[in-house]
Amino acid sequence: MKKLILFTIISMTVIGCTSKNPFFTEYENEYGIPPFDKIKTEHYMPAFKEGIKQQQAEYDVIANNEEAPDFDNTILALELSGKLLHKVAAVFFNLYSADTNENLDKIANEVSPLLSEHGDNLYLNEKIFARIKNLHENSAELNLNEEQERILDKYYKDFMRSGADLNDNDKAKLREINKELSQAQLNFGQNLLADNNAYQRFVADKEELAGLPESVIQAAAEAAKEAGQEGKWLFVTSKASFIPVLQYGENRQLRKDLLLAWANRGDNDNANDNKKTIATILKLRLEKAKLLGFETSADFILDDTMAKNSKKVYEFLATVWTPALNQAKKEAAELQKLMDAEGKGEKLEAWDWWYYAEKLRKAKYDLDEEALRPYFKMENVRQGVFDLAGKLWGLQFNALSDYPKYHPDMEAFKVTNADGSLVGVLLTDYYPRAGKRAGAWMDELSTQHVENGKNIRPVIINVGNFTKSTSDKPSLLNMDEVETLFHEFGHALHGLLSQVTYKSLAGTSVVRDFVELPSQIMENWCFEPQVIKTYAKHYQTGEIMPDNLIEKIQNAGTFNQGFVMTELLSAAILDMDYHTIKDIDNLDVNAFEKASMERMGMIPEIIVRYRSTNFNHIFGGGYAAGYYSYTWAEVLDADAFQAFKETGDIYNQSVAEAYRKNILEKGDSKDAMSLYLDFRGKEPNPEALFKRRGFIK
Numbered sequence: 001m002k003k004l005i006l007f008t009i010i011s012m013t014v015i016g017c018t019s020k021n022p023f024f025t026e027y028e029n030e031y032g033i034p035p036f037d038k039i040k041t042e043h044y045m046p047a048f049k050e051g052i053k054q055q056q057a058e059y060d061v062i063a064n065n066e067e068a069p070d071f072d073n074t075i076l077a078l079e080l081s082g083k084l085l086h087k088v089a090a091v092f093f094n095l096y097s098a099d100t101n102e103n104l105d106k107i108a109n110e111v112s113p114l115l116s117e118h119g120d121n122l123y124l125n126e127k128i129f130a131r132i133k134n135l136h137e138n139s140a141e142l143n144l145n146e147e148q149e150r151i152l153d154k155y156y157k158d159f160m161r162s163g164a165d166l167n168d169n170d171k172a173k174l175r176e177i178n179k180e181l182s183q184a185q186l187n188f189g190q191n192l193l194a195d196n197n198a199y200q201r202f203v204a205d206k207e208e209l210a211g212l213p214e215s216v217i218q219a220a221a222e223a224a225k226e227a228g229q230e231g232k233w234l235f236v237t238s239k240a241s242f243i244p245v246l247q248y249g250e251n252r253q254l255r256k257d258l259l260l261a262w263a264n265r266g267d268n269d270n271a272n273d274n275k276k277t278i279a280t281i282l283k284l285r286l287e288k289a290k291l292l293g294f295e296t297s298a299d300f301i302l303d304d305t306m307a308k309n310s311k312k313v314y315e316f317l318a319t320v321w322t323p324a325l326n327q328a329k330k331e332a333a334e335l336q337k338l339m340d341a342e343g344k345g346e347k348l349e350a351w352d353w354w355y356y357a358e359k360l361r362k363a364k365y366d367l368d369e370e371a372l373r374p375y376f377k378m379e380n381v382r383q384g385v386f387d388l389a390g391k392l393w394g395l396q397f398n399a400l401s402d403y404p405k406y407h408p409d410m411e412a413f414k415v416t417n418a419d420g421s422l423v424g425v426l427l428t429d430y431y432p433r434a435g436k437r438a439g440a441w442m443d444e445l446s447t448q449h450v451e452n453g454k455n456i457r458p459v460i461i462n463v464g465n466f467t468k469s470t471s472d473k474p475s476l477l478n479m480d481e482v483e484t485l486f487h488e489f490g491h492a493l494h495g496l497l498s499q500v501t502y503k504s505l506a507g508t509s510v511v512r513d514f515v516e517l518p519s520q521i522m523e524n525w526c527f528e529p530q531v532i533k534t535y536a537k538h539y540q541t542g543e544i545m546p547d548n549l550i551e552k553i554q555n556a557g558t559f560n561q562g563f564v565m566t567e568l569l570s571a572a573i574l575d576m577d578y579h580t581i582k583d584i585d586n587l588d589v590n591a592f593e594k595a596s597m598e599r600m601g602m603i604p605e606i607i608v609r610y611r612s613t614n615f616n617h618i619f620g621g622g623y624a625a626g627y628y629s630y631t632w633a634e635v636l637d638a639d640a641f642q643a644f645k646e647t648g649d650i651y652n653q654s655v656a657e658a659y660r661k662n663i664l665e666k667g668d669s670k671d672a673m674s675l676y677l678d679f680r681g682k683e684p685n686p687e688a689l690f691k692r693r694g695f696i697k
Contacts, residue, residue: 023047023088029403031414031425032446032459034091036406041103044092048111051085052118058082059121062128069131071142075152078128079502080451089115094443098463099407100193100435108186116182120175123162132156147669151502154668161304163292170291177291181284188266188277189437189620192613195265195272196237197434201257203233211250213370218470237262238432240467243478246354248370256351259607263350266613267590274613275589281619283584298579298625306513306632306672310580313628317576319686320631321569323695325601327562332605334360350607357560365556369479372553375536375545378430378466378475381482384535385489386413388525392656393497394418397426407433415496424448424458424496430485431475432465437616440464440484442491442508442519449503458507460495462488474539479553483523490522491515499665506667512626514672516633517640518664524641527553528650558694563606565631565693571609572628573600575618579625589613636676638692639684 022038024047029035058081065073092111096104122128135142136156139149163174202224203209209217220233223241227234235241235258242258249255266274282297289300298310307313335356336348348356361367386397400412409431415423427445445459464484469475477485494515495507508515525531529550536545577596581587593612602608610617617623640659644650662679676684690696 021047023084023091024050031400031403032457033403033412033425033427034087034445034459035404036091037404039091039406041107044088044104044107045110047084047088048092048107048114051082051088052114055082055085056118056121059125059128062131063125064127065131069134071135071144071148071152074128074131074135075148075155078155079151079449079504085118086447090443090445094445094461094463095406097437097441097443098429098435098461099433100437105190108190109183112182112186113179116179117175120162120171120178123159123164124166124171124175126164129159129164132159147501147505150669151505154504157304161292161300166291174288174291177284177288181281181288184277184280184284185620188274188281189616191272191274191277192266192616192620193437195268195270195614196438198272199237199261199265200227201235201254201261202229203235203254204231206233208251208254209233209249211248212244213248213373215373215470215473215476216244216248218472219468222470237265238438238465240432240465240481243354243480244370246351247358249355252346252351255355256349259351262614263607263611264613265611267611274619278589278612278619279584279587282578282581282587285579285624286581286584296580296582298576301579301625305511305626305629307628310576310625313576313625313632316632317569317573317628320565320689321573321600323690324562324565324569324693325603327693327695328566328606329562329603331357331560331562332603335605338363348605350605353563353605357563361556361559365552365559367549367552367556372536372545372549373476373478374538374540375549376477376479376482377537377539378477378485380535380537380539381477381485382428384531385486385522385526387534388522388531389489389493391651392653393660395423400425409433422457424460426492426496427459427461428463429461430464430466431468436463436465438465439616440488442488442495444495444507447503448495448498448500448506450501455499458495458498460492462492464488476539479527482526486522486526487519490519493522494518494664494667497660497664498667500667500669505669508667510668511672512623513629513632514636514675516630517636517676520630520633520637521640521659524637525650527557529554530650558692561693561695566602566606567609569631570597570600570602570606571615572631574608574612575615575623575625575627578612578618635686635689636684638686638688640676640680642688643680 021043022035023043027033027035058077062074062077067073092104092107096108132152132155135152139152144152163171166174203220209220217233220235220241223236224230224232224234235245237258242262245258246255266272285297289295289297292300294300294303296310298313302309302313307316332348335353338356338359339346339348339352346352358369361369386395389395389397394417396416396418397413398416400414403412407429409429411428413426415426417423441463443461443463445461446456448458449456464481466477466481466485467475491508498507500506532550532553533544537543538545574593574596578592589612593608597608617627618625623629643655643659644652647655658679662675666675673683687696
């Protein structure tokens, strides 16, 4: 360890003296927020290369240590290695998702194979693995605490799953697969973003906008003006742009054009087409799984989850798919009746569902979702979730005025406990732009851990694509965006409240089918009457949402849930179907997707949430054979929220404290189900989910 520390100090001193690269110095602000205002494109590659070089030198010290392996000189040394590399990677990959450009694309393409090779240099290092294996086999004699045992076991499994036990020939094959796979996954995301940005639907005749709220029309006019076509209206494939058209647009052709543009991203037989890329990704994943002793990609991926195998996932999905599909069929029949009453002789299609569902919502519940927007000013909703965290855990959020930004849309908040102690920093970046990928997410710019006795507090960011403000209106969210803001804030809490020793166990570093629990449970609070009254204030008058509107939201709580669940679950089943393939040769992506939909009995009136060519979660992100996790975690979150409901107090302090101590603070320091049992005292019951969705009374 002395050699390791000495090397790091010397290396950093030399670099700091000879370069103005901000990655090579300590961040100057007290919270560890990256100096976005000083970081330039040319800084990334030198920092990546030096970071790789430094960490490799640290690996060499560990591998060549002549002392017998112990926890400190092996596991702790690995945990403390790579500070510079972690630093630059955290900033780069956040920016690459949130505010990319051609230059960052080039860097991503250049650094991706370097990082893949660097990872293999660790996990295929025989000397380091021998030390870890020795510790793992003799762990009973090491007098380790629970967290140390957990991280030792995690390192051992990670090495095994990364091919550490393979022969030299197979290790060489695995290196090549990993290199090609990282590039193919990168290509998928780049193609999708390019196709997303390429689509523009200009409307020249205002009559085509009949039925649309004036705020939507105004936003489209301003978007067209920015695109150099003043006097027209522009719609794109961001949800904030096209979903209101699906909900309110009377022009059926415009609805069809926009929904199909969204659904067909990556499937336009152009330079951005993703069908061949998907086949390449699946082929490489299957080769990797077989090389590591598994029959399918899903078997390999799921071996390190709560579910453990594809059989259990399929069984789980079947239990929720049947009631969801049955409910969706009933909903489709109701919508068809509405269409029939208009006397046009039209059959319900996917681009009609949102429009007629909105009509039915008004008829059944007298609830116009657009009428709710004035009460959902983004800043008020965000303050609402801050206040909720204050009532549950005593957290305080104070806006920072002087901090570095990578985009003007960013905001920053210092987060403290009730006693004033620092929890961390939360950054937000909520609005769409050309360089931002679709969706919403949480990321860590620095991760909580303990080093030299000091508890390093995290810097967390929430990123979204919410409805932007216009020239005369602030950002006014729809109900889905309100839920999304609460959801991503739940992920942020998981990162912020982490209280573990080791970075690899911190915050969201949990198994994938557990990670959505802290996010999804927050959605349970957002439309509870007690909570909604804290943030739903009319942006012009400040009036709190009236009780009759809140009651309508409550009454409509189970409305359209067959559609919601069927759309989601069909994507999860498609994901599993892809990753249980045993032969990729001659894969026709569209034919496979069509056959998958037919097998599950998908009704044509609903399009799967993500078609294959734009399913970035599984082909560009980290949810391969894991999209089921959202529904798996929904069973957990519905059951967990019941712990509050059962007390009759959704702010119950003892339940909130138990949830914080056993879930939010623990990260991956313990088996996921054990954490849940520590909190709840029993395994989750799916009945709570079925009741919430309205599938059972």
